[in-house]
Amino acid sequence: MRFILEDIINGILMGSIYGLAALGLTVIFGVLKVINFAHGSLLMVGMYVAYWAVILTGLHPYLALVIVVPVMFLFGYFLQDIVIKPIFKAEKAVREPITVIIVTTGVWYILDNLSLLVFGPQYRNLQDNPLRGKMLEVGGMLLSVPRLWGFFAALLTALAIYLFFQKTRTGRAIRATSIDREAASLQGINQYKVYNLAVGIGTAAAGIAGVSLVPFYNIFPSVGVLFDIKCFIIVVLGGLGSIAGALLGGMIIGVIEYVGTQFMAATWTEAIVYGLFLVFLFLKPSGLFGVKYEW
Amino acid sequence: MRILELKGVSKSFGGLKAVEDFNLSIEEGEILGLIGPNGAGKSTIFNCIAGVYPPTAGEIYFKGENITRQRPWDLCREGLARTFQIVKPFSSRTALYNVTVGAFATTGKRAEAERRALKVLRRLHMQDVKDVRAGNLTIAYLKRLEIARALATQPKILLLDEVMAGLRPTEVDEMVKIIKELRESGVTIFVIEHIMRAIMALSDRIAVLHFGKKITEGTPKEVASDERVIKAYLGEEYGTA
Amino acid sequence: MGRNTIRIGPLVLAGVIALGLPLAVRSVTYLHILVLLYLYAYLTTSWNLVGGFAGVLPLGHSAFVGIGAYTSTVLSLQYGISPWIGMMIGGILAAIVGVIIGLPTFKMRGAYFALATIAFAEGIRVMVENIDNLGPIILNGPRGLQIPPLNTGLLNFMFATKEPYYYIILFMLAGVLLLTYAISRSKLGHYLVAGGEEPEAAMALGVNVARAKLIAMAMSSFLTAFAGTFWAQFTLYIHPKSVMSLDISFEIAFIALIGGRGSIAGPVLGALLLRPVTDFSRIYFGGKLPGLHLIIFGVVLILVMIYQPRGLQEPLTRAYRSVTKKLFGHTEAA
Numbered sequence: 001m002r003f004i005l006e007d008i009i010n011g012i013l014m015g016s017i018y019g020l021a022a023l024g025l026t027v028i029f030g031v032l033k034v035i036n037f038a039h040g041s042l043l044m045v046g047m048y049v050a051y052w053a054v055i056l057t058g059l060h061p062y063l064a065l066v067i068v069v070p071v072m073f074l075f076g077y078f079l080q081d082i083v084i085k086p087i088f089k090a091e092k093a094v095r096e097p098i099t100v101i102i103v104t105t106g107v108w109y110i111l112d113n114l115s116l117l118v119f120g121p122q123y124r125n126l127q128d129n130p131l132r133g134k135m136l137e138v139g140g141m142l143l144s145v146p147r148l149w150g151f152f153a154a155l156l157t158a159l160a161i162y163l164f165f166q167k168t169r170t171g172r173a174i175r176a177t178s179i180d181r182e183a184a185s186l187q188g189i190n191q192y193k194v195y196n197l198a199v200g201i202g203t204a205a206a207g208i209a210g211v212s213l214v215p216f217y218n219i220f221p222s223v224g225v226l227f228d229i230k231c232f233i234i235v236v237l238g239g240l241g242s243i244a245g246a247l248l249g250g251m252i253i254g255v256i257e258y259v260g261t262q263f264m265a266a267t268w269t270e271a272i273v274y275g276l277f278l279v280f281l282f283l284k285p286s287g288l289f290g291v292k293y294e295w
Numbered sequence: 296m297r298i299l300e301l302k303g304v305s306k307s308f309g310g311l312k313a314v315e316d317f318n319l320s321i322e323e324g325e326i327l328g329l330i331g332p333n334g335a336g337k338s339t340i341f342n343c344i345a346g347v348y349p350p351t352a353g354e355i356y357f358k359g360e361n362i363t364r365q366r367p368w369d370l371c372r373e374g375l376a377r378t379f380q381i382v383k384p385f386s387s388r389t390a391l392y393n394v395t396v397g398a399f400a401t402t403g404k405r406a407e408a409e410r411r412a413l414k415v416l417r418r419l420h421m422q423d424v425k426d427v428r429a430g431n432l433t434i435a436y437l438k439r440l441e442i443a444r445a446l447a448t449q450p451k452i453l454l455l456d457e458v459m460a461g462l463r464p465t466e467v468d469e470m471v472k473i474i475k476e477l478r479e480s481g482v483t484i485f486v487i488e489h490i491m492r493a494i495m496a497l498s499d500r501i502a503v504l505h506f507g508k509k510i511t512e513g514t515p516k517e518v519a520s521d522e523r524v525i526k527a528y529l530g531e532e533y534g535t536a
Numbered sequence: 537m538g539r540n541t542i543r544i545g546p547l548v549l550a551g552v553i554a555l556g557l558p559l560a561v562r563s564v565t566y567l568h569i570l571v572l573l574y575l576y577a578y579l580t581t582s583w584n585l586v587g588g589f590a591g592v593l594p595l596g597h598s599a600f601v602g603i604g605a606y607t608s609t610v611l612s613l614q615y616g617i618s619p620w621i622g623m624m625i626g627g628i629l630a631a632i633v634g635v636i637i638g639l640p641t642f643k644m645r646g647a648y649f650a651l652a653t654i655a656f657a658e659g660i661r662v663m664v665e666n667i668d669n670l671g672p673i674i675l676n677g678p679r680g681l682q683i684p685p686l687n688t689g690l691l692n693f694m695f696a697t698k699e700p701y702y703y704i705i706l707f708m709l710a711g712v713l714l715l716t717y718a719i720s721r722s723k724l725g726h727y728l729v730a731g732g733e734e735p736e737a738a739m740a741l742g743v744n745v746a747r748a749k750l751i752a753m754a755m756s757s758f759l760t761a762f763a764g765t766f767w768a769q770f771t772l773y774i775h776p777k778s779v780m781s782l783d784i785s786f787e788i789a790f791i792a793l794i795g796g797r798g799s800i801a802g803p804v805l806g807a808l809l810l811r812p813v814t815d816f817s818r819i820y821f822g823g824k825l826p827g828l829h830l831i832i833f834g835v836v837l838i839l840v841m842i843y844q845p846r847g848l849q850e851p852l853t854r855a856y857r858s859v860t861k862k863l864f865g866h867t868e869a870a
Contacts, residue, residue, distance in 0.1 A: 035647040086842045098593050098646045102793055103841045105786065109834030113827030121826070221827075229658065232651055267666045274659035281652050282640045345740060371742035383737035385730055396730045399723045400742035408723070448742055 006141040007258045013147035015254020019247035020154035021209035021227055022234040024202030027161065030241030031178040031198035034084075037104040040228025041111035042203050046072050046210025047219045048115060054126055054214070061129050061215050062149065068207045076203025077196045083107060084199070085192055108228070116221040124219045131215040150212035154250075157208050158243050161201065174198055178241075233277040239287030248288060296359075298323040298452055298483050299344070304353035306339050313339045314507045317353070321452070326474070326484040328494040328515075331504030332527060337487045338380055340504070341454050344485075345377045346370050358451070371400055374451035378441040378458060380487075386430035390421060390440055393429050397447030408447075415447045419473060435466045442473070452483040459490045467493050495519065503527065542860050554706055558699045565819075567698040571770065573811045574705040575763060580792040580803035581712045582759040587789060588797035589725060590749045591732025592642065593650045595785050596657030599637075600630040600757040602664065602780030604764025609681050609774055610673055612692075619693035623765035627758040633660075634757030635750055642749045654782065661780040680775025683768065693769045701770050708766070709804075712759055716800050719755075728752055729798075790833065794840045796847020805849050810836070 025039045049071055053064040087099050126132065134145035165171040177184040177194040185191050217223070234253055238245025253273060260269035280287065299321040306314040314336040321327045329337050343350045346367040355363045357375055365373075376397075385393050394412035395405075402408050416422050419439050424432060429440065438458050445453055455474070459467050471493055478484055488494040494501065495515045502512045505527045511518060518524055561567055579601070586594050607629055608622030641652040668677045675681070688694045695701060719725045730738035731745035738745055768774045795806020810833065817829035844850060 035651070083838060098650075099841050099845055101593065101647055101650060102790070103838050105790070106834040106837035106841070109830045109837070113830040113834070116827040117825060117831070229654065233655075236648075236651070265666060267662050271659055271662045271666070274655045274662065277655050278652060278659070281644065281648060281655070347736070366744075367739040368742050368744045371740060377740050379737060379740070383734040385733045385737070387733065388729065392726070392729075396726045396738070396743070397741045399726055403723050405721055405723070405726075408726075444737075444741055 004259065004262075006143075007262060008255055009141065010144060010147065011255035011258030012251045013144065013151045013254070014258065015251035016154040016247060017147065017150035017209060017212050017250070018227075018230055018234055018253055019238075019250025020150065020157055020212060021206060022231040022238070022246040022250055023154070023158060023161065023243065024205035024209075025231045026235045026238070026241055026243065026246040027205065028199055028202040029235065031174055032195050033178070034100040035104075035232070036199075036202075037101055037228070038079075038107040038111065039202075039206065039231055040224030040226070041108045042072070042076065042206045042224070043210055043227050043231075044115065044219075044221065044224030045075065045111060046203075046207035047214055047217070047223060048119065048210075049207065050211045050214045051124060051126065051219050054129065061126065061131065061211060064214075065208065065211050068211050069204050072207030072210075073200040073204040076206075077200035079107070079203070080196045080199035081192075085195070088192075088195070108224070112221055112224060119221060121221060125217070126214055129215050133216075144216070146212070146215040149215075150209075153208055153212050154247060157205055158247055161205065162243055164201075170197065230273070233273060235287075236277060237280055237287055242287065245288050296323050297321065297356075298358060299485065300356040301340070301344070302354045302356070304340065304343060304350045304355065306336070306343055306348075307351045312507055314343070314350070314504075317504075317507075317509055319502055319509070319512075321483060321485055323451075323483055324478065324481070325499050326478050326486065326497050328498035328501040329485070329487045329504060330489070330491075330494055330501060330518075335504040336507040337504055338456060339507075341377060341456055341485075341487065345375065345454060371448050371450075374449070375454070376445035376448050376450035376452070377454035378438075378445050378456055380456040380460070382434075382437045382441050384429035384432070384437055384440055386428070388429060389426050390416065390429055390432065390436070390443075391425040393440055394443045394447045397444040400448035412443075412447055415443050418446070418476075419443050434461045435463075438462065438470070439473070442477075446477070446482075450482060452485060453477065455484060455486040455488075457487055457489060459488055459493050471496050542864065551710070558702050564698060567702060569812070569815045571698060571702050571705055572815065573807055574702075574709045575766065575770075576788070576791060576811050577804045577807035578705060578709045578712055579760060579763050579788045580795070580807055581709070581716055581800075582756050582763070583788050583792055584716065584797055584800075584803045585719065585752045585756040585759075586749070587756075587792055588799070588802070589719070589728040589732065590752045591728075591798075592749070593646060593789065594653045594753075594756075595650050595782075595789055596637070596653035596655075597757070597760050597788055598780045598782065598784040599657040599660045600634065600760040601764040601767065601784060602661065602774075602776065603630045603633060604761025605768040605774045605779040606664070606675065606681070606764075607761070608765040609683060609768045610675070613681060613683065614672075614674060618691055619765055619769055620691070623693075623762055626765055627761040630761035630764075631754040631758040634753045638750050638753040642746055642753075654785070657780070657785055658782060661776050661782075664780065665776040676775075678776060680773060680778070683772040685772055693765075701766075705766060708762065713800065713804070715755075715759075720800060724748060724751060732798075787833075790837050794836060794848060796849035799847065799849050801853075802847045802849040805852065806847070809848065 021043050024042070025036060028036050046068060050061065050064050050068050053059060053067040054061050083103065084100060087103055131146045131149070135142045136145050136148060165175050173184070173189045174194050174197060176187065177189055177191050181191045230253060234246060234249035237252060238249030256273060257269050260272060297320045301317055301319045304314060304317040305312070317340060329340070331337055342348055344355055346365050349364050354361055357373065362370060385396065391409065391412055394415055395408045398408035398411040413422070413425065416425050419442060421436065421439055421443060424436055432440065442455070442458060459470055462470060467490060474484060474486070474497055486494065486497060498515055500513060501515055501518045503510050503518060503524050510523045510527065511521050557570065558567060561570070583594070583597050586592060604623065604626035607626030608619045611617040611622040611625065612619050637653065637656050641649050644652060664675060665678045667675050669675060685694060688696050727738065727743045727748040730741065730743055731748050735745050764779055767779060791806040791810050792803040794810060795804065796802025813832055814829045817832065821828050840848060
């Protein structure tokens, strides 16, 4: 019984990191109304940036945030500005920008294979970092310390993003654009700048997720692929655009994974996750907290 | 015979009552006009009839049969066709292709469908633009294309949703002529229109909708001089043809 | 030079060249590359029935390749059934699965539809990877199935040289292109285009859009499964990552998109342009610059989507038309 609880809690902790990874995706969707297939690759980039930041500067992994967050923010900002914006401008009349899906998949291919070319296929990890393998004993249960940190990082990041959107002028401008971009632009809000900011924020969130993962997760060029699809599932489960939904969705996936592997092979839990995803797509496509989008 | 009958039709969207207890019957061969201020619920009624969504209450009969919950494609097969207020052409294809899609409603052979499409285009004086990409047509032609497509399905009744909007006066007159010719060929017409002189010239009878409720029904003359109608349209200019 | 000659001429020329190529090309490697080229042209053309004509973006067609490959292989290895018959059965199975997938997903918006197809395809792959045997049927999980090259001959769909495979896939490609052409002129074709562009208007004109899409999906998955059987018989070894991976789904979709989905020539064109890039970069750079071809892929994809969203067939067709106009005074259309 104790072990199940331990699994559930560790599942929640790991799941919150998944949620953190998906946070960026849900923000990007909530504002731009597009699905960014390159999100997993952005996470991968975040992980590599964190890795190199630690290796080159000897910083504690979490202090690397100082480098990772601005770098990732700028990366996302310019990715949107240079690559995605032209599509938006060209497809103004189209209701659903499928083209963006295709283009972001192109970005995914380029990023993943560029990192394969530059960094090589080998798995890397931060062997000697102070957090590796550290466990915390709480009430007879062993909890993973880096995952615990990840949990708090996820909550803090979610809170920070939420407050940003609710309380700051820029944040409210972004929300206004996401609700009605024409009306917002009539108010003097530059919608393209808003989009750049939103993608920048989303990518920075992915960077934070990367930093949380780097102490205990292997880093390799296609690591993003595993997270990419997981993030989509989480975002659909939680509701596109919902911050709380992303965290909750992530935790659900985390729990399924941790508890599930006690009873069946890891790949069957994968199948369950896909199954759950499909069930939600059919029955409740707006997810747990999302806004209902008309079909 | 009564080709279309609406009995107690109501439609609500969430808490909003768009149409309330609407009753109407249309005789075969008639041209019936539906007018009312913006937002009165006219298109909603069309959508209910055409199967886009079912009414919240009430029943709709077509040729005596209850069609209340039927879907648009089945209704089209049965002889009920409609156009859209905001034109929806298949922009990447030619006018002929567009109309051919409609013609396939009653045949499976391409040659026959194309032949019928050409005939319809000629009837609407569009034979010169048959190979023009729909996306490049003027609004006047696009409105006519809407009618042509619907006509190619060989309907018994045609629901026209503001086909005159955006047309110049000469184009409006041309359209009135075309619609009258359609009726001569045996198609019943149910038309929503804002351009008063057109609908007064066209309709045998007119029903007036205001805030989702029918406030009166009668000949153009009767409706034009009805106090309630004048009140509802206060400020709007119109004249009988 | 008549209109029909301009239209048919280049096709006849291409056909003659294709038929004669194996006589000129002696290298086994190049023949292999050509076979793969035709295979992908076949796959993208089959995909085009749904992804092009129906106007949706299915990203899970690898599932049908896998169903075709596994069905015919299992049937021939365990029950001695000829791969040709297995191919047909695989096709039918794939069509059924395609309809099952399509029923709930076609109602979804573009992006959700794409995600759902990915989830289905990956779900199926994960399951096959985990199942060693399904009752009496041996699937061998991640290790896959190997076909011993024992009895060669047309009936066994097994040959010692590459040439027969070349002609079979060429024949299949020609067949699927003809089918696409016939459909584009048919009622179904018109209905698919209408439903893809303006579903509301199409429905008002008598088009049961959902049903048309399902028919297209059934056809597409049926034909795609054939490619799976061909692949199994050609490479003699199949495993989930080789016949059912997401990469295959993506490659098919993107080749079609770059070439121009919705057109007949587009997918073939895309394959003609991109497959050599993949194969040659793997041959020449494989060791030193891995993944280069995918980078090129991604860049081309992005550029095409920004500047020529209807695919490269559009500017190429325009160029072809202006050339024939200059040479013969008119094009094949007018």
